[in-house]
Amino acid sequence: MTGITIHIIPLLRHCGKAVCILLLAACALPMYAKDKEGDNDEDPKYDETSIMVILQGLGGAEIPAVVKDEIAYLSITDVFNFLKIRNMTSETLDSLSGFFITQDAGFLIDKKNNVIRFRDKVFNVKPDDLVKMETGLYLRTDYFTSVFNLDCQFSFRSLSVKVSSKVELPAIREMRQQLIYRNLNKLKGNIVADTTIGRSKKLFKFGMADWSVVSTQRLQSVNDTWLNLTMGGTFAGGEATVSLNYNNYARQQLKAIHPDSSIIRPFDQRQQYYRLRFVNNDRKWLRQVVAGKIFTPTISSLYAPVVGVQVTNAPTTYRRSYGTYTLSNFTDPGWTVELYINNALVDYTVADAAGFYTFQVPLVYGNSQIRLRFYGPWGEERFLEENINIPFNFLPAREFEYTASAGVAEDSVNSKLGRIQASYGITNTITVGAGVEYLSSIRKANTLPFVTTSIRLVANLLFSGEYTYGVRGRGILSYRSQNNWQAELSYSKFKKGQTAIIYNWLEERKAVISKPFTSKNFSVFNRFTVDQIILPGSHYTTTEWLVSGAVYRIGTSLSTYAIFMKDEDPFVYSNLALTFRVPGNILFTPQVQYDYNSQRFMAVRAEAGKYLFKNGYLNVSYEKNYRNNITNYGIGLRYDFSFAQIGFSLWRNNNLTTLVESARGSIIHDGNSGYSGAYHRSSVGSGGIVFVPFLDLNNNERFDKGEPRVEGLQLKYNGGRMMRNLKDTSICIMDMEPYAAYLFELESKGFESVSWQISKPTIRVTIEPNQLRRVDVPVSVMGEVAGTVRLREDTLLKEQSGIKICIYKSDSTLVKCILTESDGYFNYMGLPPGDYVIQPDPAQMKKLKMKPQQAAYDIHISAKREGDVIDDIQFILERR
Structure with a gap:
């Protein structure tokens, strides 16, 4: 037993020595590895990361960086690339050269000698302030400030650097230029x-x-009815509009007192409207052909509708504006006034308590059709339309424009009308024109040649002139100051005895001065008008001073009129109307009319109204006319449903009781898009678009059977009114200008899955009149690829940042190149279903003198509703 013990003890001693040797070897290996790392320039005391570099006015970007003792060192190459500063790295990655903004400001950053040469100066750099990493040089943020005057404020808590510069950096200049170019392209x-x-x-x-x-319905008298149906569509490839009107007022009300009451039939042809228009804005010599009821401005007095043909090379689209023209007038109080330019609704307003309204109409190059629509608040009157002419007509330099019209007037003698007018832009500030007009019903000279001109004398001073042989000559001078003073002078001289214009004026002189005034407690529009008419043997002058706006939150409209006639005392009177809220959220509108000659009130009126249930409005009113001894009072209710506007009113006028019921709206139907709906405002003449987003499972950009619709599509656009259909996820945009091209920006941020992306996010669509255009929006299910890149150093693997990973299609087409982050991670989402190849960039690998163990990976993105994700890609790099 003792012998056995003697033999085991030496064996235990040998084993103990072996264990000690192994422990010593294990301790020595890390020190050996550290020494091997020391052979490289990389310092293990630096922590690699990425820092958000934010440039004021541009935005931010993730920049590779290292941090030591809460001090940041930024990748010089990435910072300069972000700022668009020209730079180039040497093959050994130990120096970087380029120029700062201008070519005479060259620089050299040299790690080998630890110096920075900028212009004619040399800056010595401490070895620890300029660090060489695997992907390039990193510089302490202080040197960006001291050398290049880039103020860098580093926040260790948020790992961000705010950069500012007193000079305009190339990145800022490029962004500003792109914005200017983008705005110019839009114009x-x-x-x-x-x-x-x-x-x-x-x-x-x-x-x-x-x-x-x-x-x-009049309880003590007869009743009458007015019906209107206006339809718009496409006929023979053109824009067709038909408006049918039925009105039995003349036959019911006037047959006992008017001899022509039987002539004015309920379905009178003069009250019907029909037009067929063909438009091609890309054809310079003929852009529009119109047949049916045509609108043409005439010098002669012609008030009947004209049935004929009109051709012109003027475009229908809204042209670039070079200024504004103030358009103001009166209608009934509380009426809605809509401003249309080339059938496109551009603005609307509600007349104040005195019926006054005003618009700033854009002045655009070329002829534009300016139209006003008036809607009564209760529907007790049908809407009226008024076509107006803006006196200034400019064309771009060297551009020619013409309009020719011919037709028959629906008057008692069926007058024949012919008119042709042509204009030419000599410069952008001078336009001249000429033409001839023929009207068969004019006695004596029925052919009227004329010339016109429009001149922009200075930036805010416009002149327009016209001379018609044998009829008249007139001129208008308009000026607008920088502080919004506006003055307009006009003068017309008529030839004595002319018969083209029905009134017998000899001269008309008119002056208008207007100015808006604003302060903390009021905002009012002031206008003073003087109009003098010279007649044979007589003359009269009218003046008007108008103040309309808000004073201490009280809507105020004060108009004072004066009429001066030869050998007569002047007649002066004023209208004052106020609008303000009283307790109960009731809108109260008192109004008085005062006669200064008799020093008494001519009439008083008061109205109180209140909104009900958001879309309803109830009002009561009282009116007393002292001159005619007429008393009116009544009550009305209006409600705006989504599909129609309904109104009821009851009025009592002395001994006459009147009931009025009204309804109006519009119907929209498009079989292609499957959209049908009703709306409480008019729609004919405008256009629209319906976006139908769907999940493009097979990635063929077509809406195939079985592919589901998706909701959450976001839109950016200008103009129109958007309605979302929650049932089928479609988006309808109405009230758009026909024939105009609209740009839509589609965003996928509202979709339920981040893998659902829109491959073509900007769409330009030309709007068709009276139509809804269906646009299918394919939503691609994008796949994602992710992985890591690490560098092998002997037995260690280290995450590698700044490595460019490139993704190619199976046909070698480049899809995307991305950079690895500070931990070597990379990912990219945006790959449609298909086969791809992913690999490190060979050019960068050659420059860094590295190679991947596996050169590339073949990957397949499957078609899945939720998107395919491949996240196990690993690249191991080795030094060559």
Whole structure:
């Protein structure tokens, strides 16, 4: 037993020595590895990370960096690339050269000698302040400030650096230039989009219809009814509009007292409207052909509708504005006034308590059709339309524009009308024109040649002139100051004995001065007008001083009129109307009319109204006219449903009681998009678009059977009114200008999955009149690829940042290149289903003198509703 013990003890001693040797070896290996790392320039005391570098006015970007003792060192190459500063790294990655903004400001950052040469100066750098890493040089943030005058404020808590500069950096200049170019392209109509959808080629299609009904019952008298149906669509490839009107007012009310009451039939042809218009804005010599009821401004007095043909090379689209023209007038109090330019609704307002309204109409190059629509608040009157002429007509330099019209007037003698007018832009500030007008019903000279001119004398001073042989000559001078003073002078001289214009004026002189005034407690519009008419053997002058606006939150409108006639005392009177809220959220509007000659009130009126249930409005009113001894009082209710506007009112006028019921709205139908709906405002003449987002499972950009619709599509656009359909996820945009090209930016941030992306996010669509255009939006299910890149150093693997990973399609087409983050991680989402190849960038590998163990990976992205993810890609790099 003892012998055995003697033999085991030496064996235990040998084993103990072996264990000690192994422990010593294990302790020595890390020190050996550390010494091997010391052979490289990389310092293990630095922690690699990424820092958000924020440049004021531009934004931010993730920049590779290292941090030591809460001091940041930024990758010089990445910072300069972010700031768009020219730089180039040497093959050994120990120096970097380039120029700062201008070519005479060259620089050299040299790690080998630890110096920075900038312009003619040399800056010595401490060895620890300029660090060489595997992907390039890193510089302490202080040197960006002291050498390049880039103020860098590093926050260790948020790992961000705020950069500012007193000089304009190339990145800022490039962004500003891109913004300028983008705005210029918008002004010129050069809209860049991923997808462009032009005009459709349909021959026949119904689109929209407006309708309205007004029925009036007089308890002690007869009743009358007015019906309107306006339809818009496509006929023979052109824009077709038909408006049918039925009104038995004349026959019911005037047959006992008016000899022509039987002539004015309820369905009178003069009250019907029909038009067929063909438009091609890309054809410079002939852009529009119109047949049916045409609108043409005439010098002669012609008030009947004209049935004929009109051709012009003027575009229908809204042109670039070079200023504004103040348009103001009166209608009934509380009426809604809509301003249309080329059938596009551009603005609307509600007349104040005195009926005054004003618009700033954009002055655009070329002829534009300016139209006003008036809607009564209760529907007790049908909407009226008024076409107006803006006196200033400018064309761009060296551009020619013409309009020719011919037709028959629906008057008692069926007058024949012919008119042709042509204009030419000599410069952008001078336009001249000429033409001739023929009207068969004019006695004596029925052919009227004329010339016109429009001149912009200075930036805010405009002149317009016209001379018509044998009829008149007139001129208008308009000036707007920088502080919004506006003055307009006009003078017209008529030839004595002319018969083209029905009134026998000899001269008209008019002056208008207007100015808005604003302060903390009021905002009012002031206008003073003087108008003098010279007649044979007589003359009269009218003046008006108007103040309209808000004073201490009280809507105020004060108008004073004066009429001066030869050998007569002046007649002066004023209208004052106020609008303010009283307790109960009731809108109260008192109004008085005062005669200064008799020093007594001519009339008083008061109205109180209150909104009910958001879309309803109830009002009561009282009116007393002392001159005619007429008393009116009544009550009305209006409610705006989504599909129609309904109104009821009851009025008592002395011994007459009147009931009025009204309704109006519009119907929209589009079989292609499957959209049908009703709206409480008019729609005919405008256009729209329906976006249908769907999940493009097979990635063929077509809406195939079985592919589901998706909700959450976000849009950015200008103009129109958007309605979302929660049932089928479609988005409808209405009230858009026909024939105009709209740019839509589609965003996928509202989708339920981040893998659902829109591959073509910008779309330009040309709007068709009276139509809804369907646009299918394919939503691609994008796959994601992710992985890591590590560098092998002997037996250690270290995460590698700044490595460029490139993804190619199976046909070697480059899809995307991305950089690894500070921990060597990379990922990219945006791969449609298919086969791809992913690999480190060979050019960068050669420059870094590295190579991957596996050169590339072949990956396949599957078509899945939730998206495919491949996240196990690993690249192991080795030094060559």
